[in-house]
Amino acid sequence: MRHEHRLPFGATLLSDGLTSFRLWAPGVDTVELLVDGQPPQAMRREPDGWVALEASCGAGARYLFRLPDGREVPDPASRFQPRDVGGPSEVIDPRAYDWQQEDWIGRPWTEAVIYELHAGTCGGYDGVRERLPDLAELGITAIELMPLADFAGRRNWGYDGVLPFAPDAAYGDPVQLKQLIDAAHAQGIMVLLDVVYNHFGPEGNHLQAYAPQFFRGDRQTPWGAAIDFRRPEVRSFYVENALYWLEEYRFDGLRFDAVHAIQDPDFVDELGALLRQRVGAARHIHLVLENERNEARHLQGSFSAQWNDDIHNAIHVMLTGESEGYYANYADDPAAQLARCLAEGFAYQGQPSPSHGGAPRGSDSRGLPPYSFVFFLQNHDQIGNRALGERLSVLAHPESLRAAIALQLLSPQIPLLFMGEEWGSRSPFLFFTDFQGPLAEAVREGRRREFAAFSAFRSDKARAAIPDPNDEATFRRSIADPAEASDPAQRARRLEVGRLLALRRDRLMPRLHGSRSTGAQRLSAGAVHASWRLGDGAALQAWVNLHEAPVAVPPQAGMLLYGTAPDLATAMAAGELPGRRCAVYLQEPA
Known part of the structure; x- marks a missing residue:
């Protein structure tokens, strides 16, 4: 079977060797379509700021949009950017791939054991695909890919994406991504995707040049002007993006990054309800939130679960004794907060939060089932947002960590492991990017300033030792080497994780609902x-x-x-x- 989510914008293949191009450009009077090998073609103006044109070209054609000031920009709905964010977009035939696991409808959420990974550090889509049999044998039932939206350069966590419909070419092409998902389904493994709808990265986003109305003039976020979700065109852009990943790529679910930074909170619930209506009737799909506000109401509606930072933070303080930064919120009595997380979900359910200036954080989560919460001891943020990217295998007593892992994997909450955690990898996972020039310097120095308030990094010398995110060596150090697992202690850890997951599968999963x-x-x-x-x-x-x-x-x-x-x-x-x-x-x- 072949699958396509037909977008109302971007490049859409038609019959008879034609492709339809459509762009929302309310900020400019004219737009020209540039197709490789063809003269510029003026796009016709449509109501409400749209421009459109049908051109004689097909799959594989490269194209750009030319603005009145001469700037040439890629399609914001590009399905592929073979030459990075500054190069031309490529017309893709979504129906070129013939899916093999057509009967796959997913798995119930209570069967989820999630393995978060970064495709780039695993060898791209093909490298991840090679690891699937080992993950299935371990007991993993879902892999979660860190964001794939096209970003500037060859290396990035993915949260600096600027073209949300284009899986980054650094990891492979669209067919290779579909082959990965198809192969995962053949192993009984769901595939979730982390998507970022709260901001764009700092390089390669040209929307301000032709659609400044995409952003609000009255609201700012840590990444710049807030996205204006009040506009129907903006809402449609993200609704279509979510549907695109679920329908065209057959992802089994989405993890929505930092929804607390989306300035229109109603959009989150509207999106969840629409996705359930459009996709959820025929398949198991899972919608997971990251939400600093701990708003339980989202979990009473269309969303499956939320990443529970509270339970991680309480356990981390108990394991390491750390109390700086946001760990100060859990330093007074982390055991009591852990107990509350295990019983009720959130630790903060309206109490004053020290790191939020004493403002109340969270809402009552007592009525939610335990599987409304994703329970992790480590993830990309909690490791990589440390200055030196240390894992708990380096920070915690090994027997205490074993006890925490047993609690995590045998509780009714949904467990998430971060790549390499199953064998107790000691490799760091560092923050890495691939920016150039002044932006690279700004990211490097901003990263070091970020840690100036921490006791270990108050001196210039200590901060200078924080790895440069743009150095390729930083990325290389972040690759967890499976050869580590040959060490006796790490081999024992992997065997124990496998035993725990087998118990979860056989004794707990059938009765978790x-x-x-x-x-x-x-x-x-x-x-x-x-x-x-x-x-x-x-x-x-x-x-x-x-x-x-x-x-x-x-x-x-x-x-x-x-x-x-x-x-x-x-x-x-x-x-x-x-x-x-x-x-x-x-x-x-x-």
Whole structure:
């Protein structure tokens, strides 16, 4: 089968060797279409700022739009940029790829075990595809690709994208991306895509030159003028983008970056509802939020889940003792906040937040099921936004980290692993870009200024040691080498993660739908107990102690589903939870 999402703008193949071109350009009087090998062609003006033209060309043709000032710009809805953001766009035939896994409809959200990865550090689309059998064998059921929208240069995390419909050529071409998704489906693995609808990157965005109305004049964000979601043309641009990824590329879901930075909050819910209506009836699709505001209302509607920074931050403080930056919000009693996250979802549900100037943050999340929250110990942000990109395998005691991993993978919340985490990679994941000239210098120096308030980087010498994002060596250092997994300790970590995921698959997944918390308690500064009633009535309990000192607990005589030490059942039966241990019990329904 062949799939196309027909866009109302951009380049659309027609019959008889014609292609339709359509651009929203309300800020200029005239636009010319430049197709390689053809003379310039004036585009006809349509109502509401649109220009359009049908031209004699087909798939593979390269084209640009020429503005009245002579500037030549790519199509904002380009499906491919073979020569980067400054080069011509390419007409793509979406129906050129013949999908093999046509019967694939996805998997229920409660079956999700997510593996976040950066395509560039994994060898591009083909490199990721080669890793799929190993990930399936491990127990991964979904991969999440960091953003693919075309960005300037050859290296970038993806959050500096400027052409949202064009998967970046640094990783491969559109057919290779479709082959990756098709191959993942053949392995029973869903594919999610991280999309950025709150800003454009600093290089290669030309919208201000011909459509300044795309942005608001009265609102600013950390990235510049806010996108004006009040305009129907702007809303349509992003709605069509989401549909395009889900329908034309058959992604199984989207993770929406930093929706708190979208100035029109109604758009988020409108988008979710529309995607459910258009795509969700025939397939399992999953819509996941990143939202600093902790707004539970989105999760009561069309969205599957939210990345739960609260649970990560509380555990991170318990594992490392760090309390600078936003970790200050969790420094007073992280165990109590971890307990609240396990029982209710968010730690901050309207309480004053120190890093937000004491303003209240969050809303009541107690009525949501546990699988409304994505539970991660590490992700691209939490590693890469550190000055030196250290992973928990470097920062935390190994036995405490083992206990945290067992809690994560056997809780009813949705687990997310970051690439390399399954074997305890010690390679850093650093912030990297590929900018040139003054922009490169601004990014490098801005990165170093960002950490000036941290005690370890107050001196000029310390800040000078922060890796330059634009140095190719920074990118190379961020590639987690699978050969690390041959080390005995790291091989043992991977085997344990596989055992935990097998237990999750066999004993928990079939009964996660309908599960709910039955409470959680702080046991000590480093220990927590949480319990849940699963969908079939089974009772799940987790006891975790991330610190060294043992904790007294009521004697436990039930069935130990998993323990991170051989003698743990004996200790728990005697009423003691040893230090740096996790015990998970499962009681079958009566």
